Amino acid sequence: SAKTVCYVTAADSHAYATPANVALNDRAKELGIEILSLSQNFDVQTGTEQVSTCIARKADGIILWPLDPQAYIPALARAKQANIPAILINSPMAEQANDFIKSFTGPDVYEEGKLAADSLSEAMKGEGAVVVIAGQAGNGTTIGRVGGFVDRLKEIGSKIEVLETVNADFDQQKALVASRDLITRFGDKITGVYANDDTMARGFIDAWKEANSGKPTPPIVGINGQRDAFDSIRSGEMYSTIVQSPVEDGKLAIETMAEILDGKEVKARLPIPLTVVTKANVETVQPAF
Amino acid sequence: MTDIAAMGQTTKDAARFSQGSRMVGLISRAGLTLAILAVILYGSLANPVFFTAGNFVNVLMSMSIVGIVVVGMTFVLVVGGMADLSVPATIACGAILSLALQPYIGPVPAFAVAVLLAGLTGLVNGVLVGYVGINPIIATLGMGTIVLGIVQAAVGGVIVYGTDPSSADFVKSRILGVPMIAVIFIAIAILGNFVLSRTFWGRWTIATGGNYSAAQASAVPVRAVRAGAFVITAFAAGFSGGLLGLTLQSARPLVGQGYEFSAITAVVVGGVSIMGGFGSIPRAMAGLVFVQLLTNVMVLQGVRTPIQGFVLGLLIAGAVALDIALRKRGVA
C-alpha cells in the first residue's frame, strides 16, 4: 500500500511556500506517496501540535518546515521514539535537533546571509555604510539571514559599517515606511542596502525614488529571486538577489523522504542550489517565482 | 401660557449652574496639541533631519494609508461599535482585487469593484451588528476570518502584481509637492469630518452611540446608523487597501495585518471614547499625527522596532488614563 508522509508546512498561502508545497505534492504523486498536508499558518505552537498529530496518525514519515530552531525538538524526539523518520525542509534547526532528524534539505538561510554579504561587499568595493532591512524579529529565517550577513562581514574583516537594522516583517509597505525614515535619517550616508527578501528591497527602492527622484539607488541586495527583482536588476535599481527556488526546495524534500522510505541512507545536509544573480547573469537564470 | 412661563422663571435660581471647570476643559482639548508640539520640539532638538520638509512629507505619506482607515474607524467607535476587526480582510480585499482585476477590466473599474466588494463585507458586518445585534468584536472578527480565508483561496496564496504602471504613477504623483496619496487622504478626512460633525447622519451616529434606546425612541434609524458605521469603515479600508495595492504594485493576503490596531490606537489616543457617543475626526487625526510623529522620532533615534511597541503601548494607556482623569473633573 502507498506510504503516507505528513508534511507540516509553514503556510499554504504564501508567495514562497505555496509553490514549494505544490512542487512537493506533485512530485509525491509521481512517486506514489500520499501526502497529509498540515499548515502552521506561521504559528510555531500550531506547528508543534501538528507534529503530534502526525505521530498520532502513524504517518510513515514527517517533513517539517520549522519556524523556530528549538521548539519542535521534543515533538521530533517523540517521532523518533515512534520510529517515524523526520526531515526538515527549507529552514534549519538547532544542533540538538540533529539526533532526531534524518536530514535537512533546503536552502541555507545562514549561507544566504553570507552570500549577500559577499555580493554587497563586491558592489561597495569593501567600504561604506549599509542599512539592513530585516524580516520579523524572532523569526528563524530572519535570524539566519541577518546572522550570516553580519558574521561574514566580520569574517572578511570588511570595513563596511552597518548603520541600522530595522524589522519590516517581510512586508513591502512596512519596508517602504521604514526606508523613508532611514533615508531621511541617514541620507547620502547610505551606500548600500541589504534586505532580507526582495519584497522589502522593493520597499526601499520605492522610498528612494520618492525622496531622490532621478538619483541612482545605492547597491541593493535582496534574497529570493522574485521576478520583479530580476526586472530591478536589469534596470539597475538593484544590484543582486539570491535565487532560491521553492520548486527545488519542495522537490528535494519529498525525494529525500522517498529515499528514506526505501530504506536508503541520506546525507544529513542536502542543500538546494543558491544562485547569486547580478546584471551579469540575469538573462540566463530562471526567477524563483 | 404666560402663567406657565412665569412659574418656570421663579422655580430655579440659574446662578446655581455654571459651566464646569474651564481650565480642565482647555487641557483636555489642547492636551494633544501640546503633546504634538512637545514631540516636534523634542524631535527637532534631538535630530537635525526631523524638522525638514522631506521628513514631514514622509510622515504624511506614511500616515495616509492608515489615516483613511482611521476616518472610518472613528465612526465605528463613536456609534458605540467598539472596533472593526475585519479591517485587515477588507484592506486585503481592496489591495488584491484592485490589482488582480486590472488586466481584465482596466485599473479604474478594478479599483471600483475592489472597494465595492470590501464595502459588501462591511454591509454583512453592519447587518450582523446593527440588525441581528451581535457584539461587534465577535461579528467583525468572524467576518474578517471568513473574508480573509476566501481572499486567500481566491488568489491561491501567491503575490498579485500590478499590470498597469500608469495607475502606479498616478498614486505616486505629487500636487504642489504634496504626494497624491496624502491629498486623497486629506480629502477623505475632510469629507469624514463633514459627515460626522455637520450632517444629520453624523448627529445620528453620535446620538446612537450616546444612548441607543433613546435614539431609537427619537425616530433615529438606529440599526441603519450602526450598520452604516461598519459600511463606512469597510469602504474606507477597501479604498485604503486599493491605494496600498497601487502604491506597492503588489499585494498578498496579509497586507492589511495590524492596520486595525493601528487605526484603533490613533482614534483612542485622540480621546475618542470606545464606549461611543463622543468623538470627532479632528480628534482622531490629532491622535494619528501624534502616534506617527512619535514613531518617526523613535525610528530616527534608532529605537529598535520591537521596543517601539513598548512605547506605543504605554502611550495608549497613558493617553486614555489622562483623558479619563480629566473628564472625571467634569469636562464635556
Add this chain to the structure above:
Amino acid sequence: MPAFVSTLLRYRVAVILCLTLAAATLIVPGFASLTTLSLGLDRGSTIGLIAIGLTVLLIAGQIDLSVGSVFAVSGIVGIMLQPALGMGWAALAGVLAGTAAGVVNGFLVVALRINSLVATLATMLVFRSVAHWMTASQPIPGNDIMFSITLSEIYLEVFTVRSGLFLVSILALHVWLTRTVAGRNLFAVGSNALSAEASGISAGRIMFLSFVFASTLAGVAGVLQSLATNTGSPVYGSELTVAVIAAVVVGGTRLEGGRGSALGTLGGVLTIAALTTAMEFQSVPAYMQQVASGLILILLVVLDRTVRTGRRKPAAAPAHA
C-alpha cells in the same frame, strides 16, 4: 418556537459539538479513535486553559487581548530562569510573571478606569515588547528535553498532564461559578457593576482579581507550552488570543458580561479542537479552516441571539409565582 427547537437552541453548543464529531467520524477515516480524542484534548488544552481565565473575565464584563503576549512572557521567564532556579521554581516564576501581568491589567482597568479593550490592547503591545527585549528577539532553549517529552506522555490512553489539568480546572470552574457566592457575585458584577457595588459587593476587587486570574492562567498555559517545547520564544501566542476568545464565545459566554458558563467553554474548546483536528486529518488548507471556524463562530452567536430574544416571553405570566 416549538419546545423541541428551543431545547436544541438552549444546548446549541453540545449540539454543534455532536454534529461536528458525527460529521468528522463519517467523513474522516480513522477519526473515531482514542488517539484522536487524546490528541484533540491535548490540542484544546492550551487554548482551554487560557479560555478558563477568559471565561471568568468575560463574565465580569471585561476582556483581555494581552493573554497571547503574557503566554510568551511567562514561557520565556519559565525557561530563562531554569539555570538559576531549576525547572520547578523557574516554572513557578513564569506563572507569577503572568500573575504580575494581570496585576498591571487590573490596575489599568480598575484603578485608572481605562476600558479593558483599550488597556489590554496597550499591554498586549507592551508585554510583547518585553518578550522581545528579554530574548533579544531570539528563541531561547531550555535545559531538559527529556522533561518536555515526559510532559506529552499519555496516561490512561487519553490524558496528558496538560489536558488533565484543563479538564479538572474547568470542572472546578463550573462548580465555582454555579454554586459559590463568589461565583454569583462575579455574575452580578458583570451584569451590572454599579448595582453590585451598591449591594456591598466590591466590584472593583472582583474585576481586578478576574484580570489576575486570567493572566495567571495564560501564564500557566505559557509555561506548559514552553516546557513542552523546551523553548521560550518571543513570538509564541501571537495567534492565540483570537482563537481563545472564539472558543469562549462559541461556548455561549457573551462579551457584554453577566452570562456564561464553564461547561459552555468546554464545549466551545472541544468543538474548535474537533473541527481543527478533523480538517487537518483531511489536509484542508488553513484558509478554508479559517472560513469554517469563522462561520461556526458567527452561526453560534446568531443562534445565541435568537435564544435570548425568544426567552423574554414567559415573564408575562406572573400568576404562577
Add this chain to the structure above:
Amino acid sequence: MPSAASALHMRGIGKVFPGVKALSDVDLAVRFGTVHAIVGENGAGKSTLMKILSGAYAPTTGTIEVAGTEVRMKRPADAQKLGIRMVHQELNLVPDLTVAENIFLGRMPKRLGFFDRGGMVRRAAAILAELGAAIDPQQRLGDLSISQQQLVEIAKAYAAEPRIIVLDEPTSSLSEHETAALFRILRKMRDAGIAIIYISHRLKEVLDIADEVTVLRDGAMIETRAASGITAGEMIRLMVGREVSNVFPKTPSTIGREVLRVRGIGDGERFHAISFDVRAGEILGLTGLVGAGRTEVARAIFGLAPLTVGTVEIDGAPVTIGSPAAAARAGIAYVPEDRKGDGIMPAMTVRENISLPVLRRLANRFGRVRRGAERELAGTYVRKFSIVPPDGERRIGLLSGGNQQKAVISRWLATDPKVLILDEPTRGVDVGAKAEIHGIIGQLVANGMAVVMISSELPEIMGVCDRVVVMRDGRASVPLAREGLTEERIMALATGEESAEGEAA
C-alpha cells in the same frame, strides 16, 4: 412610638458637582421608629443627600452621625455595615441574576463559600408574598417589568433587616394596590423601631405615612416639621417658595374629528385585542395596575415593538408602522416612561436632544444641518417651556428630571405630530414641573392635538383626561367618559372586579 433615640444626624452637608452646587449646608435629623419624609422639587437635592447617606457620594462638607456616633462612609458597603439600606430612585438591580439572587445580593446565605439556593428562594418568596408581589423568585430579573423590579428593589432592602431604610420615590412606578401593601410594611417596620426616610413627590402619600417632613429647595434645607402640623398646600409653598393653586388644571378644548384609531391590536404575548380611538383636542387616559401592558401597547403603536394583529389608522387611513421613524412620519409621537434609559442622550446638549427627530428637515440637500435653524428651534422650546437653565447648549444630563422631561416633550412637538403618546409623563416629577407639564398638554389639545396619556396616578387621570381606558392583564376596557367616572370604578376595572371589555364602537 417605641423609641425616640436619634438614628441619624447629618450636619452642614454640602455637595458640589462640576457646574452644580447640589447641596449646601443641609441638616437632617431622623429618629428611630419614625417615618421621615423629604420633599422638594426636581433637582432640589433629595437624591444627592441620600446618596451621601448611603455612601455612594462623599459629601464636600459636613458630618454624619449614625445612632449617636460620627461615621465616615467611603463606599456603599460601609453604610450597609451600619445598617443603612437604600431603595434607589434609579433601579439598582442585576438583570442577569434571578429575583432571589438579587434580593440577597451581597449577603447570600453561605456554607463554606457555597450558597444555599433552596433556602434563599424560600426566604425570597416569603418576603415577596409579604410585600404582596406576585413574582417568581427564580425568574431572571431582567425579564420583569419596571414596576415589578421596583418591588424587588424594595424587597431587597427590606430583607436586609436594616436599622435605617431610605426609600427614594419607591411608589413612582407602583399601583395604588401595591402602594398600600408597601405602606403596611413600612408601618410594621416603623413600629419595630426602624428609622425610615421616605422621598416622594406624592404629597398625599407623604401626609399618609410620614411622622415628620423635611423640605428641601435648591439644595438648601428649608424646614423640618411634624407631619400633623402641615398641609399639602403648605408643603408645596415651602417647596416652590410660592403658591401653586390647581395641581391638575383641565384646560377646556373643543373635541374634533377622530385622529387615531386602534383596532384589535395585539402582540401575541403581552396584550390582546386592544381597541380605542382618540380625537383631535382630546386627552385619552390609559391606566391600570402595574404590568397591565400599557407601555407595551404604546411602544407597539410607536413601532418600538412588533404587532402581530390589528390595525392602526391615522386620520382614517391605515398605517404600517415598522419603526419609530415610520411612526413619526405618520404623525405619531411618543414620550417614553424610562427617561434615563429611553429619553435623553445625556452627553448631548439640550439643543441636540430636541432637534433629533427633525434633523432631516433641518438639513440642506447635502445633509448638512443648518445650525441657525436648529438653534432657533431649540431656543423656541427652551423659552416656551421655561427649561432651566435656559441654555440650549448645556448638556442635558446635567438638568433635573422635570426639565429633561420638558426637553423630551419639546423634541416631539418639533415634529408637529397629530397624536402624542405620553407614558407616565409626570413620574418622578415635582409638583411645580408637573403643573407645567399639565399646562403644556392642555395647550396642545387646545390647539387640536390628540393625546394619549398613560398614568398610574388616578387623581391625575381623573383630573386631566377626557376619556379613560383601563387595562388589565393585557386587555383593555371600552373607553369610559370622564363624567360619572370615579376612582373606585377604575380600580374595580383594573383589578377585574368589574368587566368592561370589548370592541369600542
